[in-house]
Amino acid sequence: MAPPRHRDRGFSRRIQYGLFFGYIAAAMGTVASIALLLIARFDPVAYEGIRGLALDVTAPISVATRPIVRGTGSVASDIGDYFNAASKNRALRDELAEARRGVIQARVLAFENARLKRTLRLVGEQVRPIVAARIVGSSLSGSRRFATLAAGSADGVASGQPVRAADGLVGRIAEVGRHASRIILLNDGGSAVPLRVVRTGEAVLGEGRGDGSLEIHATTAGGPGFRRGDLLVTSGVGGVYPADMPVAVVMSASGEIAAARPLADPAKLDFALVLPEQPSPPPLAPPEGRKR
Template sequence: MAPSRNRRPGFSRRAQYGLFLGYVIAVAGAIVAVVLLVFATLNPPAFAPLRAAVAEVTTPISSGFAGLGRGIASIPTGIGNHFTVMQKNAALRKELEANRALLLRARTLSYDNHRLKTLLHLRERVADPVVAARLVSSSGSSTRRYAVLNAGSWQGVRIGQPVRGPEGLVGRILETGPNTARVLLITDPESIVPVRRTRDGLPALAAGRGDGMIDVRSVSVSNVAFEPGDVFVTSGTGGIYSPNVPVARIVRRSRDTALARSFAQPDTLDFALVQQGFMPIQQPTPPATTTAPAP
């Protein structure tokens, strides 16, 4: 059935007045908009104060509606963040409980270690420092890895003494002069350092490659798995390097032999510390000669 062509609102005067008022407001708004457009085009400086006044009136209203919209839009995000924070809190509580167990175990082991040392009357050896000096140069392009220290025999530096930096082991003294010394870096192919893995005490050897990296290989167990991030420190075996000095960290998963990066980088190292050997070899003293009494 076709719609009626009579669009009159009926015999209600209220409806007729409302429709008429709507038309009047629409026409008046269009006229005002045209007047303002013409005024802004013909005289922009005079229109600027009116525009600023309108902006002052409408800005709080628009800001309120914008804040209300942001608040409504942030409700789903807030709910999601709430559940995410709850999950993270649960994970952190679980990690805290695990770390508390590890801490208690470490305290127990430390107490037992101290008690056994006291029982056996063991004495810890400490590598005394000799001198702190500056590394003035290092070989970066050659296959051999050396560094020059601006301290020598006049400062107490001797061949074989270990050299370390703030981050870890640097190498050992190879040659000495009056005021300079040559350091064999741990990345040199001739350098071999006895080390152990921190997480399980696995003994290994750290050998230089000549390219700035280190090969770590196991010495006691075959088919050993090395994981990225495994940290190796000196073991004290051999009597040159004191134990627990950081040496290298594994960078690639491997078995038996793994690639590692040294903690101390001589290219960026300013100062280094020369220490006494952990267990220096004592030179035998010649027997005292006795003279026969005169007859």
């Protein structure tokens, strides 16, 4: 069998020409390098011109290849982001949960600040309270409605004193201990408060129904009657409760009887103010003509 042609590179002209031109290119590159070194050593100004020319020649190539390089880097970054998405998602969820907790805390502080401002404004407008204390318990079922106040005789609390909150009248002190007392609430089945309708000025009587509401009775026949939304305040009659203290709002009316909702909800109260009991007005002196 005949040997294959061009088995040795000596028999291939193309390979020979390739080696020849490779040697020439290497020699030219060596000569050019030596020449650049000599120019840089003995003629720096000319060397700077050569570098500027090289920069001008390679700039278009850099501009053309820059998007490719940047696209390659972006693809690498996208791949890294894809594999790190789970950890970043967990970190973002943790940050969101922390931000939500901060928002909730801010809302709680804003509500507490508004409530304290209302209480301070209330203290400034009304008589000086005996004590401001926390409501620590309440019985809000059955016909008897009571609340426990964390203040007693050691704090100046006495039986019969009115108790109010920022929204309105809560009730009065029924029992007193050394460091705690019991409040009988307005909606207790045995509670009665003299009231006045703000719209008409009519004197009425509010009685607790034991179900969280008040039953309002007109004290005069043929009066102007009640309307839904009428505001009821204390009249000051009897000397127990100060006058013009907000108490309740009429929810429904039927003739000379109405159902009202107390403004101060005991289930939502944190603090309450104990006020001094109002002194009863002195008896009227007899007319001068009746004296003997």
